[in-house]
Amino acid sequence: MTAETKSTTYRKGKIHDISLDLLHRDVDQPRKHFDESELDALKKSIEDKGLLYPVLFRVDENGNNILVSGERRLRAFRSLGKETIPAMRIDSERYDEVALIDNIQRVDLSPVDESEAVFNLQSKYGHTQEQIGNLIGKAQNTVADILGLMKLSPEIREDARHRTELSRVALLKVARIKRPTVQRKAYDALVASLGIPKKEIKRPRLSVTKKAITSTNNTLKCIKSIDIEALGDDRDVVVSKLQELLQEIQNKLGSIGG
Structure with missing residues (x-):
């Protein structure tokens, strides 16, 4: 069968029952990761109610x-x-615009799949972020966040693609880190935190002793950084505060003897 015959056989806008073997996957398909639980739910829905929406295809050259x-x-x-x-x-x-819009409207793409698809559209057609927002029904600042995930290294994007627990917001914080090694450490820490309840990853409370040591060290650092001669008109105010601090320290030390 020739290409021309195939084109006339499948009329545009008409639904045909096509053999599964005659439909070929597009390498530019925006969805790279397929959640098995979602596929199981879809199969049950098809068994119970049939297919509500036909698949879309094009005929190539x-x-x-x-x-x-x-x-x-x-x-x-x-x-x-x-x-x-x-x-x-x-x-x-x-057609790639149609594919992206349809995928977003049916079931949310993973943040990485969505970012790569939007980036490819922008690169191919020169769309502005506002134009892309109009296409997919999202605000311009949301599109900017979606594209921001492209700053993740290819290795991180590939790993994150399969982790449905990772939100765009969480990944965006990692993507904003410029140094690759630091970005990787931040991503590994994010992944490691996924299996730990929030109450278990809270910073442990400092003891009274540790709090006192930390406060003292911070105060010492602050005092050492002060250049009295460079304070100008505020010199007297700072000197007065230092004298007040000295008096308080002497009182504390004096209470030890008591």
């Missing part, structure tokens, strides 16, 4: 049917042993 959106639905159909799936052809030059 060689007449191949390339899946634009609906890989989760396609995987669920394969797992259920089905041979065909309802599919609708789209003729959009910017």
Whole structure:
């Protein structure tokens, strides 16, 4: 069958039952990670209610049917042993925009998948953050945060892609760290904290003795950093405070003898 025949067979906007074997994965598919529990839930939904939305595909220059959106639905159909799936052809030059929008509207992409997909769109079409926001229904500052995750190293992005517990907010804090080694340490600490209840990772309370030592050390550092001669008009005020501090220290030391 020629490419032209395939194109006329699958009319744009019409739903066809297409063999699963005739639908090919797009290498630019925005979703890289597929949660197994979500797939199980989708399979149950399909078994109970059928497929509510057809998958979307395009026909490339060689007449191949390339899946634009609906890989989760396609995987669920394969797992259920089905041979065909309802599919609708789209003729959009910017099919990757359609794929991203559809994925975001169906089930949230992982923060990393979403960041990479938005970055690829921006690089390919020169979209502004505001234009991307209009496409995916998000505010410009949210788009900026999404793109901010691209500052994560490739190794961190690949690991974070599979960790559904990691939020965009948490990853963004790591992404803002510029030094690669420090960024990696911060990410490892974030991952390590995932399995520890918050009450167990709180900083331990200091004893009365440790608090006193810490306060004394901080006071000493502060006093040593003061340059009396460089204070100008405020010199007398600072000297008065130092004398007051000295008197308080003498009182404390005097109470020891008592």
